[in-house]
Amino acid sequence: MLKIDTLTKRFGDKTAVDAATIHVTEPRMIGIIGRSGAGKSTLLRMLNRLSDATEGSITFDGEEITALRGAAKRDWQSRCAMIFQQFNLVPRMDVVSNVLHGTLNKRSTFATMFNLYPQSDIHRAIEILDRLGIAEQAPKRAEALSGGQQQRVAIARALMQDPRIILADEPIASLDPMNAQIVMDALRRIHEEDGRMVIANLHTLDTARRYCDRVIGMRDGRIVFDGTPAQLTTGVARDIYGAGADFSEAATSTAIETLDSHEARKAKAYV
Amino acid sequence: MTDATLGTPNGARSIDHIRASYLAQVQRRRLYGGLVLMIFVLLMVSGFMVADDRNAGGFWDGLHQIGDYPAEVLAEAWQKRADLPGLVVEFFPALIETINIAAVSTLIGAAAGLVLSLLSTRGLARWPRLIPVFRRFMDIMRAVPEIVIALVLIFVLGGGPVPAMIAIAIHTAGALGKMFSEVAENADLKPVEGLASTGATWAQKMWLGVLPQVAPNYLSYALLRFEINIRASAILGFVGAGGLGYELRNSMAWGPGRFDEAAAIFILLFGTIVFFDQLSSRYRNRLTEGHAA
Numbered sequence: 001m002l003k004i005d006t007l008t009k010r011f012g013d014k015t016a017v018d019a020a021t022i023h024v025t026e027p028r029m030i031g032i033i034g035r036s037g038a039g040k041s042t043l044l045r046m047l048n049r050l051s052d053a054t055e056g057s058i059t060f061d062g063e064e065i066t067a068l069r070g071a072a073k074r075d076w077q078s079r080c081a082m083i084f085q086q087f088n089l090v091p092r093m094d095v096v097s098n099v100l101h102g103t104l105n106k107r108s109t110f111a112t113m114f115n116l117y118p119q120s121d122i123h124r125a126i127e128i129l130d131r132l133g134i135a136e137q138a139p140k141r142a143e144a145l146s147g148g149q150q151q152r153v154a155i156a157r158a159l160m161q162d163p164r165i166i167l168a169d170e171p172i173a174s175l176d177p178m179n180a181q182i183v184m185d186a187l188r189r190i191h192e193e194d195g196r197m198v199i200a201n202l203h204t205l206d207t208a209r210r211y212c213d214r215v216i217g218m219r220d221g222r223i224v225f226d227g228t229p230a231q232l233t234t235g236v237a238r239d240i241y242g243a244g245a246d247f248s249e250a251a252t253s254t255a256i257e258t259l260d261s262h263e264a265r266k267a268k269a270y271v
Numbered sequence: 272m273t274d275a276t277l278g279t280p281n282g283a284r285s286i287d288h289i290r291a292s293y294l295a296q297v298q299r300r301r302l303y304g305g306l307v308l309m310i311f312v313l314l315m316v317s318g319f320m321v322a323d324d325r326n327a328g329g330f331w332d333g334l335h336q337i338g339d340y341p342a343e344v345l346a347e348a349w350q351k352r353a354d355l356p357g358l359v360v361e362f363f364p365a366l367i368e369t370i371n372i373a374a375v376s377t378l379i380g381a382a383a384g385l386v387l388s389l390l391s392t393r394g395l396a397r398w399p400r401l402i403p404v405f406r407r408f409m410d411i412m413r414a415v416p417e418i419v420i421a422l423v424l425i426f427v428l429g430g431g432p433v434p435a436m437i438a439i440a441i442h443t444a445g446a447l448g449k450m451f452s453e454v455a456e457n458a459d460l461k462p463v464e465g466l467a468s469t470g471a472t473w474a475q476k477m478w479l480g481v482l483p484q485v486a487p488n489y490l491s492y493a494l495l496r497f498e499i500n501i502r503a504s505a506i507l508g509f510v511g512a513g514g515l516g517y518e519l520r521n522s523m524a525w526g527p528g529r530f531d532e533a534a535a536i537f538i539l540l541f542g543t544i545v546f547f548d549q550l551s552s553r554y555r556n557r558l559t560e561g562h563a564a
Contacts (some may be wrong), residue, residue, distance in 0.1 A: 115297070
């Protein structure tokens with residue numbers, strides 16, 4: 001289905017992503033973990049074609065993605081939705097308009113400039129918002145919403161694109177634990193109910209473990225781990241993060257449950 | 272772990288309600304948008320018709336002649352292209368005079384605009400109650416055309432660069448004061464509060480707390496104004512303020528035969544604008560990147 005072959009991205013003499021090879025045969029929920037600067041975001045941005053690869057190729061259902069230009073590239077972007085850490089909504093526009101931006105690729109520039117979306121699209125946008133539990137916010141400006149609500153609007157925009165793949169670049173990094181759980185649950189539900197592939201950059205190990213079918217670990221631009229959450233032992237995690245023996249998973253956790261666990265208390269003692 | 276945390280799904284009735292009210296909002300917005308567009312088109316058409324009626328020649332009759340004058344100037348300048356470098360050198364002192372007028376008036380106008388802008392910005396003003404007074408004062412400065420002030424001053428003080436300088440400075444103070452105050456409105460007030468907590472005076476708070484934040488924007492606006500002022504001081508030369516404008520009027524009024532001089536003056540003006548544009552973008556970059564202060 002999705003094949004990434006020796007994908008490389010260099011900025012000057014610095015290699016951000018170094019010959020990444022990932023094969024995905026069926027829609028899965030995939031988590032990419034690693035330290036900041038490990039190349040996770042760059043990898044996702046290349047998948048969405050927000051930035052161009054230096055070398056290597058991406059193929060999806062036999063179609064070469066890295067070679068797409070112009071309208072074909074924008075068509076791919078509409079099939080491969082992206083969710084950002086800072087939500088990247090248009091703050092002064094209302095929630096439904098932001099969700100309707102998911103249809104921009106299918107509509108003419110003129111129609112979108114004058115806000116002439118078909119009524120069926122507006123209905124669908126509100127249905128998606130209802131599915132994510134924020135339909136009451138529909139007429140409000142995006143900037144008036146809390147972080148967790150804004151991220152759900154961003155997910156709604158992604159769903160509006162009706163994509164095969166949803167890429168999520170640190171979707172919960174700017175959220176509090178409660179909202180982080182709501183957003184991750186929503187992504188998981190979209191994966192399970194709609195059968196869409198979800199690839200998420202995550203900065204906490206336990207989130208990757210809890211929500212993903214497959215975990216990919218990156219370090220200094222290279223893929224150093226690719227397996228199931230069960231295979232992701234503490235030793236492997238130490239390798240991925242380049243951490244010493246005092247590394248504890250719970251120390252970076254944002255999940256609410258970890259607060260109760262004995263490990264968390266131990267981790268606190270280190271701080 | 273999925274459903275419960277997503278918030279309770281709305282009943283069919285409430286989602287219908289949300290839909291209906293949002294669609295009503297969309298309809299209303301489209302109606303307003305359409306009305307605004309109609310008014311705009313009407314104003315355009317009616318304004319054009321009024322202007323066309325009052326025109327001596329008529330817009331459509333004259334349209335095809337629009338290129339005639341530049342073509343004549345270019346043709347003559349091309350014929351006498353050998354003289355151009357000499358003419359450029361000849362008019363260079365006049366250019367210096369023009370730039371001088373522009374530079375002095377920009378400096379004076381920017382300084383006055385700076386003070387006026389801080390006095391008329393909400394949250395920063397020294398006397399908040401007087402904000403409307405300073406605003407109207409700047410409005411008046413902007414409203415009167417430079418050329419009117421210059422003509423009055425030339426009548427009083429006699430011809431020369433000083434009336435032009437004063438006229439441009441007054442307009443600059445009004446225009447920059449308005450732009451500066453819009454930038455200052457977006458300045459972060461936290462540093463100002465920090466300085467206030469140390470017992471700083473108003474001038475100290477402005478100079479040390481606000482100016483460092485707004486300096487790059489102020490500088491780029493001031494440099495843009497300088498470009499506009501070069502052109503303005505050239506135009507004021509037409510009414511006797513000296514400089515490049517005076518020479519341009521002479522060469523243009525003479526008609527064919529001295530178009531090469533007009534071309535040389537245009538080259539000088541164009542080159543000056545390009546030069547200062549490049550200069551301003553460079554300095555603006557340096558300021559925003561924080562290499563120089």
